[in-house]
Amino acid sequence: MDNSGNESILDTYLYETNTLLEQLDSIVLAAEQADTFTESDVNEIFRIMHTIKGASAMMEYESLATVAHRIEDMFFIIREKSIDVVPDPDRALLFDMMFMAIDFFRGEVEKIQNGQLLSNDIDKLLGKINSLIAKIQGDADSSEHADASTPASVAAPAAPETTEAGFPYGLRVFFDEGVGMENLRAFMLVTELRSICGEENFTCSPEDVESNPATAETIVAQGFVLSFKKAVDRAGAIQVVSGSGSVRGYQAFDGPATAHEQEKESEPAAAAEKKSQPAARQSSATPPKPAQKTTTDKRAPAAADAPAAGQGMGNHPKESLISVNxxxxxxxxxxxxxxxxxxxxxxxxxxxxxxxxxxxxxxxxxxxxxxxxxxxxxxxxRMVPVLATFQKMQRIVRDMGKKLGKKVRLTLVGEDTEVDKTIVDGIGDPLMHIVRNSMDHGIEETEEERIAAGKDPEGEIILSASHTGGEVIIQVKDDGQGVDYDKVLKKAIDAGLANPEIEYSRKEIINFLLMPGFSTNTEVTEFSGRGVGMDVVKKNVEEVGGTVVLTSEPGKGMTTTLKIPLTMAILDGMEVSVGSSIFTIPINNVRQSFKMSDSDIIHDAARGEMVKVMDNFYSVIRVKDAYGLDSGCDKIEDGILMWVESGECTYCLFVDELMGEQQVVVKPLPNYINTFNIKQHGITGCTILGDGNISVILDVSNLYSAVQ
Missing domain, CATH: 1.10.287 (Helix Hairpins)
Structure with missing residues (x-):
């Protein structure tokens, strides 16, 4: 059997669910800051939950569908009665519950992606949801909502347990107290059952529920009675009832029937009702949304909601967007x-x-x-905005702020800046680590410390993105206490990374933070102190061709700057020759090229050959010597100097001649070459030239580090 169709459906489900969860996270974060949900927020959350519910039911992920359905119920009530039905003291509980639900969904989606079994332990989350629903509804007996194990079958008010002639199998349904519009909810059940067992196979009481609002009072007092010809139809109805919104419970009863009818129906009905009872016990405490058609029949799971997986993705018409692998x-x-x-x-x-x-x-x-x-x-x-990655940092700041007891706001700047999809995926973890660092190490421990330093009691982290030529500059800047250079240097000396006899500049000291295993925390906490430092950031950023620059002013904060290429696939490069070898330098790294003579070269005992350019002195690196080439110019006047720059690294490369600018396709180096750590020696890849020759693409930053 060809599984490509199923895989395509699963890919669509995963993509759209992840997208919806990102939207949901942003909505709830903004609402928490405003301490309320707007009407549009409520409608959007309701729609998102409905879509996740429908798609999950279609994929038969019952735990996801159940949780989504119950949250949908909650926001149905809020939508009908306005957000004011949530008392102010309960707003914080509502926000926490929503974040807990988002984390649950994300965890389950990750399990699906990894082919792992889904969790069925949703009672704690459902308990929180049901407790909030009970408070919103003002239900005095909240226990029946808060306990996910409450049986569906409840004691019926005094009412005769009779059925119509020919319909001996009865089912009395009770809706949640105070839910409203009980007659219309009953009509929705009737409509659902018509499509399953046929209108001629059951009756209902009261009958005119669609056109007579007065029947709602009867349903509240005595329940809504359904009578079936066959027990197997009643068993199917129990599945529908247990999966319908705002159903508090049900009670099955039998009327008079011939012995022949009882015997004929007993065997299939017993099996069907046994199957329906566990589902009903769970669903009574977590009844899904009232106004939507949902069935747990495995033959046609959530058929009515199947299109939902492909709907509701933003405000664009469906036909104007297409997702591509x-x-x-x-x-x-x-x-x-x-x-x-x-x-x-x-x-x-x-x-x-x-x-x-x-x-x-x-x-x-x-x-x-x-x-x-x-x-x-x-x-x-391939270009996508960094917005989604940036917004994930909002959640990190929010969660860490609560756990650390710090009040911090995250300001986003330039979140619409577009970067290659591969690079966006690559910078997610580094950004998360930098933001966590700012929260844990940067922002002061207490508001009193900030006030004493003349700062706003609320800390601020600014996350910005901007374009500069062929690079995107991403900065994480906090207004915290900054780097304690003495403490960092002492830690570096203790770790054997620094020589106590040498006087280091602030720039050199702060770069120790990028060394493997370096951490200034003496205690292991949830967030730091495990030796997983900023070296992880440096490594991940370099993997996408970028550089990391740290700057800090004690008492005023720290800034981490990431310089990352817009794309890694094709770049504009300057081709240069050294002897018979050809090298390509990314054009974004080239500032200027010029001729000089040997007399212009300054010989420094510590830094080797240097040259003066625009009143500054820069080191000279000879490509011939750096790579041990057999041929190439030795005299400065015979070749040409290339003034190059990458991040904070600026120097001059000495090559034989310029061959011109060329658009090149970056080809990765073979794996067996990468085992020699060749990237750390200034080689980032290669390209094929027009004449078929291979040109090595230089990494300006790593070449300087390797030579120095």
Whole structure:
């Protein structure tokens, strides 16, 4: 059997559920800050829960569907009566419960992604939800809502247990007290049952529930009675009732029937009712939303809600958006890269040298224009805003603030900045670690400390993103106590990372924080002190071609700057030659190139060769010497100096000659080469040139570190 269709449905479910949970997290965070839900918030949460409920039921993830359905119930009540029905003291409980539910959903979705079994232990969460619903409804007996194990069958008010002739199998249904519109809720049950067992196979009392609102009083007093011809239909109805919204419970009873009827129906009915009873016991305490059709029949799970998985994704019409697997975009970029390489090979073919081909040149220009456009379009498909990643940090600040007892606000700047999808995925963990660092180490422990320092009692972390040429600059800045340079240096000396005989600059001291295993915490806490320091940030950022820069002013805070390329697939590079070897330097790292003579070189005992450029002195690195090449220029006047920059690293590269700017496709190095840690020696990848030769792409920052 082909499972590709099922896998596609699962991928869609996972993608849309994760997207909805991100939206939900943002809504609840903003609402908590405002200490209330707006009308649009309530409607949006109701819609999100309905979509998750429907999609989860379709996929037969019962625990997710049950929790989503009960939260949907809660917001149905809030939507009908306004947020004012939630007393002010209970608002905090509502927000905490929503975050608890979001974490539950995320945990279960992660289990689905990893192929693990889902958790059925949802009683604690359901208890919190039901307790809040009871408070919202003003129910005096909240225990029957708060206990997820409450039986569905409840004692009926005094009423005759009779059925109509020919319909001996009765079912009396009781709705939640004070839920309202009991007649319409009864009509929804009737409509549901018509599609399952047929209108001719059951009757109801009162009958005119759709058109007569007065029947609501009768239903409140005596319940809503359903009578069936067959016991198996009643068993199916119990499943529907137990899965319907605002049902407090039910009571099955039998009227007079012929012995032949009882015997004929007893066997299938016994099995069906036995199956329905456990489901009913769970659902009575967690009755799903009243106004939506839901059935737990495994033959057609949540058929009415099946389209919900593909709906409700933002405000755009469905046909205007399409989700594409990232692997397909990667494949597209590979093909575009090969086209760029092939186009260069054709136009730079040695067979064409010395030939005057006007028409060919004209066509080649047009081809280059089209390949550039194709590249731009394919790259734009991969570009996504950093907004979703930034918003996740809001939750971290909120949760850590509560646990650490710190009042901190997170300010987002430039969250619409777009970056390659691969890079966005790569910076999520580093950003989380940096924000946690600011919360734990940066912001002062108490408001009194901040007030004494002349600061706002509420701390602030600013998370910003901006474009500069081919890079995106992401900064995490806090207004906390900053780095204690003496403490960091002492820790570095104790760890054997620093020499006590050497006087270090502040820049050198703060960079110890990026060393593996470095932590200033002496105690292991939930958030730090385990030796997993900022080196993890540095490593992850470098994996996506970026750099990390730390700056801090004691008493005023710390700033962590990430400089990351917009994309890693295709870049504009400057080709240079050293002897017979060709290297490519990313154009964003090149500031200037110039000729100089040997007399311009300054020989420093500590830093080697240096050159003065614009009133500053910069180290000179000879590429020939750095890589031990056999050929290449030795005299400065015979070659050319490239003034390069990456983050805080600025110096001059000495090469033989410039070969010109070229758009290149970045190819990863083979795995067996990577085992030699070659990236730490200034090589980030390679590219294929138009003539078929290989050019090594230099990593300006790592090359400087390796040589120095």
């Amino acid at each position: 990232l692997s397909k975009l990667n494949q597209l970029m590979d093909v575009v890269g090969e086209i760029v390489i092939t186009e260069s090979m054709v136009t730079a073919s040695p067979d064409l040298k010395g030939m005057k081909l006007d028409n060919f040149t004209k066509s080649a220009r047009q081809l280059r224009k089209l390949t550039d456009e194709l590249q731009d379009v394919s790259m734009s498909l």
